[in-house]
Amino acid sequence: MTKLLIYEDNPQLREGLTMLINGSEGFEVLACFKNCNNVIEEVGAWKPDVILMDIDMPGINGIEGLKKIRQVNDDVKVLMLTVFDDNKNVFQAISSGANGYVLKKTPPTKLLEYIKEAQTGGAPMTASIATQVLKMFSSMNNEKGEDYNLSDREKQVLQFLVEGYSYKMIANEMFIAIDTVRSHIKKIYEKLHVNSKSEAVAKAFKDKLV
Amino acid sequence: MTKLLIYEDNPQLREGLTMLINGSEGFEVLACFKNCNNVIEEVGAWKPDVILMDIDMPGINGIEGLKKIRQVNDDVKVLMLTVFDDNKNVFQAISSGANGYVLKKTPPTKLLEYIKEAQTGGAPMTASIATQVLKMFSSMNNEKGEDYNLSDREKQVLQFLVEGYSYKMIANEMFIAIDTVRSHIKKIYEKLHVNSKSEAVAKAFKDKLV
DNA sequence: TGAAGGATAACATGTTTATGCGGTTGCATT
DNA sequence: AATGCAACCGCATAAACATGTTATCCTTCA
Numbered sequence: 001m002t003k004l005l006i007y008e009d010n011p012q013l014r015e016g017l018t019m020l021i022n023g024s025e026g027f028e029v030l031a032c033f034k035n036c037n038n039v040i041e042e043v044g045a046w047k048p049d050v051i052l053m054d055i056d057m058p059g060i061n062g063i064e065g066l067k068k069i070r071q072v073n074d075d076v077k078v079l080m081l082t083v084f085d086d087n088k089n090v091f092q093a094i095s096s097g098a099n100g101y102v103l104k105k106t107p108p109t110k111l112l113e114y115i116k117e118a119q120t121g122g123a124p125m126t127a128s129i130a131t132q133v134l135k136m137f138s139s140m141n142n143e144k145g146e147d148y149n150l151s152d153r154e155k156q157v158l159q160f161l162v163e164g165y166s167y168k169m170i171a172n173e174m175f176i177a178i179d180t181v182r183s184h185i186k187k188i189y190e191k192l193h194v195n196s197k198s199e200a201v202a203k204a205f206k207d208k209l210v
Numbered sequence: 211m212t213k214l215l216i217y218e219d220n221p222q223l224r225e226g227l228t229m230l231i232n233g234s235e236g237f238e239v240l241a242c243f244k245n246c247n248n249v250i251e252e253v254g255a256w257k258p259d260v261i262l263m264d265i266d267m268p269g270i271n272g273i274e275g276l277k278k279i280r281q282v283n284d285d286v287k288v289l290m291l292t293v294f295d296d297n298k299n300v301f302q303a304i305s306s307g308a309n310g311y312v313l314k315k316t317p318p319t320k321l322l323e324y325i326k327e328a329q330t331g332g333a334p335m336t337a338s339i340a341t342q343v344l345k346m347f348s349s350m351n352n353e354k355g356e357d358y359n360l361s362d363r364e365k366q367v368l369q370f371l372v373e374g375y376s377y378k379m380i381a382n383e384m385f386i387a388i389d390t391v392r393s394h395i396k397k398i399y400e401k402l403h404v405n406s407k408s409e410a411v412a413k414a415f416k417d418k419l420v
Numbered sequence: 421t422g423a424a425g426g427a428t429a430a431c432a433t434g435t436t437t438a439t440g441c442g443g444t445t446g447c448a449t450t
Numbered sequence: 451a452a453t454g455c456a457a458c459c460g461c462a463t464a465a466a467c468a469t470g471t472t473a474t475c476c477t478t479c480a
Contacts, residue, residue, distance in 0.1 A: 095348045123340035127332030133343060134333045138305045151456060164409035166436070180458050186439075187456095196466090197437070198411045199374035205415040361426060376466065390428050396469070397426090406436090407467075 002119050005046055006032040007039070007065060008054040008081070013104070017052065020108050027112065036065030043069055048076060049119050053098075055082040055089055063092050070097045077118040085128045091136060100124035148191045148207075157184045161197055162204050212329050215256055216242040217249070217275060218264040218291070223314070227262065230318050237322065246275030250282055258286060259329050263308075265292040265299055273302050280307045287328040295338045301346060310334035358401045358417075367394045371407055372414050 004021060006029060008014045014032050021027045030046045033039075035057060043051070051069070055062035066078055077099040082089060085103060093101055100118045102111065103126045114124035125133065150158065160170045167185070171178040185197075194200050214231060216239060218224045224242050231237045240256045243249075245267060253261070261279070265272035276288055287309040292299060295313060303311055310328045312321065313336045324334035335343065360368065370380045377395070381388040395407075404410050 094344055097348060099344075117337050120337075121341060122337030123344045124337070125335075125340055127327050127330075127334070130333035130335055130340065131331065133347065134304055134309075137343065137347065138307060153457065161408060162412055164404065164406055164412060166406070168436085176457085177459050179460055182438085183458075185437090189438085194374065195438075196374055196376070197408045198371060201408045201411045202372055202374060202415070205412070363427065378466085386427085387429055389430055392468080393428075395467090399468085405468075 002027050002050060002115060003046070003048045004029050004050050004052060004115070005042065005048040006052045007034075007036055007057065007062065008032065008052070009034045009057045010054075013054075021112070021115075024112055027115065036060040036062070036068065039065050039068050040072055043073060043076060050077045050079060050115055052079050052081055052115075055080055055093070063089065063096055066093065066096050066098055079115060079118050079124065085126070085132055090129060090132055094133070101129045102126050103128065150188065150191055154184055154188050154191070157181065158188055158200065158204055161185070161188075162201050212237050212260060212325060213256070213258045214239050214260050214262060214325070215252065215258040216262045217244075217246055217267065217272065218242065218262070219244045219267045220264075223264075231322070231325075234322055237325065246270040246272070246278065249275050249278050253279055253283060253286060260287045260289060260325055262289050262291055262325075265290055265303070273299065273306055276303065276306050276308055289325060289328050289334065295336070295342055297342060297346070300339060300342055304343070311339045312336050313338065360398065360401055364394055364398050364401070367391065368398055368410065368414055371395070371398075372411050 004027065006014060006017055008017065011034075014034070018029045018032055021029050030048055031042070033042060037060060039060075053062045053065055057065075060068075062080060062082075066080070069076065069078060074097070078097070079100045079102060080093045080098045081102060081104050083104050090101055100114060100123055102114050102124060106114065106126055117124040156174065157170060160173060165173065167178050167181045170181045174181070185200075188200060189195055192200055192203050194203055214237065216224060216227055218227065221244075224244065228239045228242055231239050240258055241252070243252060247270060249270075263272045263275055267275075270278075272290060272292075276290070279286065279288060284307070288307070289310045289312060290303045290308045291312060291314055293314050300311055310324060310333055312324050312334060316324070316336055327334040366384065367380060370383060375383065377388050377391045380391045384391070395410075398410060399405055402410055402413050404413055
């Protein structure tokens, strides 16, 4: 028997979900709540297997609710419910420890499947969410964009810049004159299309040159 | 009609997949290959909707094959097939542009579902894969180390520094005097334990303050 | 109510950076 | 032999930066 709590501010949807779930073999809704004000106590008292958590709630939203839960309980599975597959929310929810993320328009049979999947350690996601997650994933990785073809020496200098060295210090470290450091840096700026040290440093981080 | 190519070195599995798919309404296997040696030409010639790509192949493996495909074609959907839900491969595949990632032990009906899902822009994953992806996602993100408790204003200034603004530009943007900018920056340096703009920028990136 | 601290601002001084120009050397390609 | 290019070096100047000190106006908080 899968025991659930539901957090959802919309009364119709709350009733609908409850009826659907309670009417299905092997599922039971322990309680419903329309906000997350006492989420910690409620979860502690009812000890559910799975929580359905609406994201868009007034007051404490679903993400905050999730975070509260995770402060005290890492075992209960939390399935986020939302109308939109909004990029930022997906990201937030996932990194706050959600076990799954499904759209409200998911058909009932699918939803029950997802709940079961969450309970058994899976990570149910609707297709559109999964697509987004993959996109975020691949975009954040992007193993270095442009090349800028910096020479070896220029790369070294840039490295020192990133580490906060002044021209003078770089000259010392590299056993060259400070004016040579200047020359290198000027060249680096040209290749990176920037015109200050901090821009170069920022670009180095952004484009994973270091 | 969903048209497929299959890359799989194991003859049994190759035959099995072909028979399964060709025996299903709405699916057609255009061709099968046991390695990725000519993958670019083959994809160009057959113009499939979906490619089933085994990961563990001798010679050019599935990930390399995927990368080759993505060099010339971003539209075709590539579904990775593997025996293990190996962490590293999942990550590699996703960031190389795979559309989905399923285990070979996936039951036939599910597999057809997944193929259809991939074709229509979804991102099919078996539950265990999805779980892994979420774990990677949430683990790679957090940290955010120290806080340094910068004030709101100081955070704004730091933001501008990171974007390469000079003191003068920051003063203009924030409608304050350049000397005030100086004051803020001095305070920022103290809190971040640095003593130059580029060090501050570097630290901002490293500690994910921005 | 008085202390603490954030945001604002001015002034002064010395250092660092950005940019321009010029140049030599040595290696590799043509 | 000529060309290009990376690495090296020097000089000059203006702008930007780092640091110090001082001070007012707020709000918050004990």
